[in-house]
Amino acid sequence: MNFDYLWQGFSVALTMQNLLIGLAGCFIGTLVGALPAIGPINGIALLMPIAYTMGLPAESTMILLAAVYCGAEYGGRISSILLNVPGDAGAVMTALDGYPMAKQGRAGEALMLSGLSSFVGGMLGALGLALFAPLLAGLAIGFGPAEYFVLMVFAFATLGSMVGSQPVKTLIGCALGLMLATVGLDATSGAYRFTFNEPELGDGIDFVVLVIGLFSVSEALLMLEHQAGGVTVIRKLGRMTARLDDIRKSVGATLRGSAIGFVVGVLPGTGASVSSAVSYTTEKRISDTEGTFGKGDVRGLAAPEAANNATACGAFVPMLTLGVPGSGTTAVMLGALMLYNIQPGPMLITERPEVVGGLVASLFIGNILLLLLNLPLVNIFARVLTVPNWLLVPGILVLSIVGVYSTHASVFSILLMLAIGMAGWLLRKAGFDMAPIILGFVLGHVMEVNLRNALAISGGDISILFQSKISIILWILAIAMAVLPLVAGRRSKSRALAKAVSPETSA
Amino acid sequence: MSDGMSSSAWAGRIGGVCLLLLALAYGIGGSQIEYAFASDPLGPRVMPVLLAVLLAVLCLVYLIRPGVSERFPRGRLLARVLAVPTLLVGSVLLLEPAGFAISIFVLAAGVGWIFGAPFRLAIAGAFGQALLWWFVFSYLLDVYLPVGHLFG
Incomplete structure (x- = not known):
């Protein structure tokens, strides 16, 4: 295996400018993660256009955004532990044991221990990424348009089966994203599709406009409805070091959480919310012999924290090597690469080693910076939780407007962003997740181009999609991904029914 | 639930x-x-x-x-929720004629007030935000923002 890209990446990431950018990203990311309801996607969506407009090179932008992503996974735990309100979706499970620990006066210990688990998860995830990225890129070099198309189908099948409680809503989200991707000039035929004679739609809906509208604007409206009433921040942090006994006790949970997190991260479309839930339930099944989970067990805290940080790194594997994002956040980062006219795929690692290597190296460096930042500064980050919404929300809206205006300098784009934001708010009220829309949008163009190229090669013969071994394996995996959860769901339902019936029959 | x-x-x-x-x-x-x-x-x-x-x-x-x-919001809450996008559209339309700072001041004051800040505090907060963001983007980050032409 050739790791030249990684050494080149370290030489890029260790320049003074990129180190400072990484440090700023870690700091901003932790703040963004700590603020309830504002997750990594919002942070990245708001920073991406500004970094681009400032003229940062692609590798520096990627380092900044990756640092924000990892920082947010660290920061999410702070509000989970101190507020019982998860800072982002990946930190939901952290609250289950973190908040009880805080209520017992052990908030400081919980923050330190979860910081350490995050660090281990992040480092192991980055190691996995460094090892697997060249391997997968090597495998994917043989992919033709047909294989790429089937890979996208596999990505959507995974997404539909793993994200959200209702697969149909996830799939509708994907379809909406794919539809939005068809707007604009069709390069193959020269036809304008769904532009309604509006010249600004000629190049399609801009990614920045869509992401900021869907996430930031709709989030602001939701925050107004969910204005926290009666939530109290736990201010007494207690001792600010983790006990050696607790660290020893949580080693297994941390390692298992890291492994689960990385694997889930590599699967296309599934992010930290899935991995932290899977790792928590797995850990509970393995370790909860005394029924202490949910009451402040350190293992219940360590497992999801290690998992969500490992997932953040794992999600880069398919994004950098296949061009298929491993999570909603990496879908946004894929869009950021597209701003620079970089199309991720198996050749990226050899064609732009400074971008891939720089990003991977920055994850190692970022995790060390995050540990150094998070342990002593946790008090300062905790203070962020007290910023009132009446100051915070206008700030988010200003950044949204600046983000769109800085890349387009047009009022039309901002109005389009607002319209998309309203639509996003309605969809979120109806229980739809926004990440599948972004994933559909990011993959839509590539999916259509590959399908059309494959059929152009075969002269319109659809059997080309089922000819190669890789395609057949991907079809089988896609079908398995779509069917298995249905079967598993039915089995667990019948088991639950049997459980419910048996006491009556035995009584 | x-x-x-x-x-x-x-x-x-x-x-x-x-x-x-x-x-x-x-x-x-x-x-x-x-x-x-x-x-x-x-x-x-x-x-x-x-x-x-x-x-x-x-x-x-x-x-x-x-x-x-x-549950969809009703009554006063619905009015407050709808006021946010209305204010956004208004301040975006103000962006090019009145300039970034004034447009942001209007937006931040209105949204701050809708989010429960006392009126004076909302105005003070908006003034601070307009100054802060103008300074950060125009001077520190050198991002182009409209200066407006309403006042010459």
Whole structure:
């Protein structure tokens, strides 16, 4: 295996400018993660256009955004532990044991221990990424348009089966994203599709406009409805070091959480919310012999924290090597690469080693910076939780407007962003997740181009999609991904029914 | 389910019908795309039509089981929620004629007040935000922002 890209990446990431950018990203990311309801996607969506407009090179932008992503996974735990309100979706499970620990006066210990688990998860995830990225890129070099198309189908099948409680809503989200991707000039035929004679739609809906509208604007409206009433921040942090006994006790949970997190991260479309839930339930099944989970067990805290940080790194594997994002956040980062006219795929690692290597190296460096930042500064980050919404929300809206205006300098784009934001708010009220829309949008163009190229090669013969071994394996995996959860769901339902019936029959 | 949430299947169904209508309109629009030449067997129409069919089928499944959706705001809360996008549109329309700082001041003051800040505090906060963001973007980050032409 050739790791030249990684050494080149370290030489890029260790320049003074990129180190400072990484440090700023870690700091901003932790703040963004700590603020309830504002997750990594919002942070990245708001920073991406500004970094681009400032003229940062692609590798520096990627380092900044990756640092924000990892920082947010660290920061999410702070509000989970101190507020019982998860800072982002990946930190939901952290609250289950973190908040009880805080209520017992052990908030400081919980923050330190979860910081350490995050660090281990992040480092192991980055190691996995460094090892697997060249391997997968090597495998994917043989992919033709047909294989790429089937890979996208596999990505959507995974997404539909793993994200959200209702697969149909996830799939509708994907379809909406794919539809939005068809707007604009069709390069193959020269036809304008769904532009309604509006010249600004000629190049399609801009990614920045869509992401900021869907996430930031709709989030602001939701925050107004969910204005926290009666939530109290736990201010007494207690001792600010983790006990050696607790660290020893949580080693297994941390390692298992890291492994689960990385694997889930590599699967296309599934992010930290899935991995932290899977790792928590797995850990509970393995370790909860005394029924202490949910009451402040350190293992219940360590497992999801290690998992969500490992997932953040794992999600880069398919994004950098296949061009298929491993999570909603990496879908946004894929869009950021597209701003620079970089199309991720198996050749990226050899064609732009400074971008891939720089990003991977920055994850190692970022995790060390995050540990150094998070342990002593946790008090300062905790203070962020007290910023009132009446100051915070206008700030988010200003950044949204600046983000769109800085890349387009047009009022039309901002109005389009607002319209998309309203639509996003309605969809979120109806229980739809926004990440599948972004994933559909990011993959839509590539999916259509590959399908059309494959059929152009075969002269319109659809059997080309089922000819190669890789395609057949991907079809089988896609079908398995779509069917298995249905079967598993039915089995667990019948088991639950049997459980419910048996006491009556035995009584 | 928490207090603020309710299983409003009807709201979900109305949404489902809207999405179904969208699929229909998108499909019809897609089937009528005009193009001079097609260098591939599929052409620019097939993908939109396929997607319209996919969305329609998914909407039918969704209409049968719309699942849980959040309760939509009513009364005063609805007015406050709708006031935010209205204010946004207003301040965006002000952006080029009045300039970034004034437009942001209006937005931050209005949104701050809607989010529960006392009026004076909202004004003070907005003043601070307008200054802060103008300084950060125009001076520190050198991002182009409109200066406005209303006041010369």
